[in-house]
Amino acid sequence: MTTVDSAEDKTMDANDKDAGAGEVAPEKQKPSYGQYQIELYTRAIMTGQKPVVTTDPNKLEQAAKEAMTPEGFNYVLGGAGEQATVAANRLAFRQWRLIPRMLRPTLPRDLSVKLFGKTYDTPLLMAPIGVQSAYHADAEKGVAAACASLDVPFIYSTASSTPLEEVVSSVPADSSRWFQLYWPNDEDITASLLSRARVAGCEVLVVTLDTFTMAWRPLDLDGGFLPFAVGNGNALGFSDPVVQKKFSDRFNGGAVEDNVPAASRFWAGEVFSGHAHSWEDLATLRRWWGERPIVLKGVLSVEDAILAARHGVDGIIVSNHGGRQLDGAVPSLEMLPEIVDAVGDRLTVMFDSGIRTGVDVVKALALGAKAVLVGRPVIYGLGIAGTEGAKHILASLLADIDQSMGLAGVKAIGELNRSILRKINYGA
Numbered sequence: 001m002t003t004v005d006s007a008e009d010k011t012m013d014a015n016d017k018d019a020g021a022g023e024v025a026p027e028k029q030k031p032s033y034g035q036y037q038i039e040l041y042t043r044a045i046m047t048g049q050k051p052v053v054t055t056d057p058n059k060l061e062q063a064a065k066e067a068m069t070p071e072g073f074n075y076v077l078g079g080a081g082e083q084a085t086v087a088a089n090r091l092a093f094r095q096w097r098l099i100p101r102m103l104r105p106t107l108p109r110d111l112s113v114k115l116f117g118k119t120y121d122t123p124l125l126m127a128p129i130g131v132q133s134a135y136h137a138d139a140e141k142g143v144a145a146a147c148a149s150l151d152v153p154f155i156y157s158t159a160s161s162t163p164l165e166e167v168v169s170s171v172p173a174d175s176s177r178w179f180q181l182y183w184p185n186d187e188d189i190t191a192s193l194l195s196r197a198r199v200a201g202c203e204v205l206v207v208t209l210d211t212f213t214m215a216w217r218p219l220d221l222d223g224g225f226l227p228f229a230v231g232n233g234n235a236l237g238f239s240d241p242v243v244q245k246k247f248s249d250r251f252n253g254g255a256v257e258d259n260v261p262a263a264s265r266f267w268a269g270e271v272f273s274g275h276a277h278s279w280e281d282l283a284t285l286r287r288w289w290g291e292r293p294i295v296l297k298g299v300l301s302v303e304d305a306i307l308a309a310r311h312g313v314d315g316i317i318v319s320n321h322g323g324r325q326l327d328g329a330v331p332s333l334e335m336l337p338e339i340v341d342a343v344g345d346r347l348t349v350m351f352d353s354g355i356r357t358g359v360d361v362v363k364a365l366a367l368g369a370k371a372v373l374v375g376r377p378v379i380y381g382l383g384i385a386g387t388e389g390a391k392h393i394l395a396s397l398l399a400d401i402d403q404s405m406g407l408a409g410v411k412a413i414g415e416l417n418r419s420i421l422r423k424i425n426y427g428a
Contacts, residue, residue, distance in 0.1 A: 033111060033122070033150075034402035036395045045414055052385045053392050057356045057377065058391075064380035071225040072134040076379045078219035081327025085320055089354030090149040092331035096363050097422050101409030103256030109402055110412040112370055116204065116293040116314055120176065121151040122398055123365055123413055127352055127375035128180030128206060128297075130159025131233035135383040141170045142387035143378060148175035155206055155373070158182040158193070158271060161232055163239040178295070182211060183277055184270035187284065192242035194288045199230050205289050206317065210298035213274040215325045228268050231260040238266035262290045282311045297352065298325075300335050305343045315348035315370075322353050322375055333364065337418070358400025362408065366416040 029363035043049040045417050065073050079086035113123045126147050133139040140162040147154040150418045156164055157388035179202035184190045194205070212397065220226065237243045238256045246265050247256055256263040285294060293314035299305050300320060308316050318336050320329045332353035340349050355361060361372045374397060381393035405411070408420055 033398035036399040074219040079323035080215040088331040090335035104409040106406040127373035128155040128157035130157040133161035140385040146166030146391035180189040180206040182271035319352035
């Protein structure tokens with residue numbers, strides 16, 4: 001695991017005193033993500049260098065607004081309708097409070113989790129977010145590099161502005177990557193995309209279920225901003241040989257790059273067609289993806305979670321797309337405990353929507369999620385300071401998770417459960 005600084009050495013020396021003579025437990029060789037705060041203090045005191053992006057989650061959005069283009073900022077900020085679900089996602093977190101325990105050993109802390117038989121160093125995943133060139137020129141390569149430097153799995157989006165192979169070639173070969181699918185109507189196109197993802201070494205397939213059509217998003221509508229219509233966010237499709245051939249056949253030998261508006265309509269008609277697939281269609285995905293894990297993203301009902309288990313997928317992500325799709329939908333966190341109780345023994349249940357702090361991650365894990373996806377904060381960091389901004393946000397979240405676990409009296413992710421939470425009737 002790549003560290004953020006060598007300040008961990010002091011903590012390691014202190015921890016070694018607790019071990020028997022000549023004994024060094026293997027896990028104690030792992031650095032602590034919590035040491036990132038020491039690095040930030042050291043930089044400021046020794047060199048006067050302040051964080052590249054604010055560490056205050058309540059100031060991050062405004063900082064991004066000042067740094068990004070209005071169109072890019074509104075696109076990542078915006079939710080559906082009056083953004084009631086966006087607000088509800090945050091209120092849901094504030095209605096759960098931690099009950100810290102005292103006089104319990106908390107070092108060395110272990111943030112690792114096991115997902116689908118593989119151990120990951122952290123419970124944090126980078127959510128699949130498209131059109132990243134609209135936020136900063138570093139785009140997907142920048143966020144993927146930030147993730148790789150901190151051992152956070154990067155989930156590549158079907159709506160990316162950089163071809164999959166270019167993103168993969170820009171990061172270390174052993175970095176973790178998953179592939180998110182906006183499920184096309186055409187089976188040949190779907191098979192081609194999944195084949196490319198397999199060759200690129202994507203470990204897990206994340207199938208997004210709640211975005212087969214665009215939502216009513218006032219910020220984008222008022223600004224007239226639809227990046228896919230002008231080719232932005234279509235890189236995966238435009239670089240796909242099957243898409244290229246089918247487009248050429250339909251348009252009398254024309255190439256994608258020669259008619260971007262038409263090619264954009266063709267691609268959008270596949271991935272945002274308005275037609276939802278069926279549960280039975282999952283068998284086709286399994287045939288093409290093989291034995292690698294398949295995860296369904298966008299599950300909010302217990303009934304759908306049970307159907308997912310029945311149809312043989314490996315995991316689900318409890319998510320309302322960050323409030324970007326169905327306004328008025330239930331907060332994701334509200335449904336997480338019920339879904340975990342219903343299928344947690346059969347499926348790997350993960351969480352997405354509304355994450356802003358490390359404490360949010362701790363709460364979701366305590367409610368039963370096995371891993372947590374983060375989206376908007378990292379993109380704000382990207383928009384403000386490119387790759388370094390995205391890395392700073394991820395490192396800050398991991399430090400917050402690490403330190404907050406310790407303050408709550410928790411040594412390892414596996415110790416997190418509902419006993420350390422209390423639900424209150426006010427959000428403040």
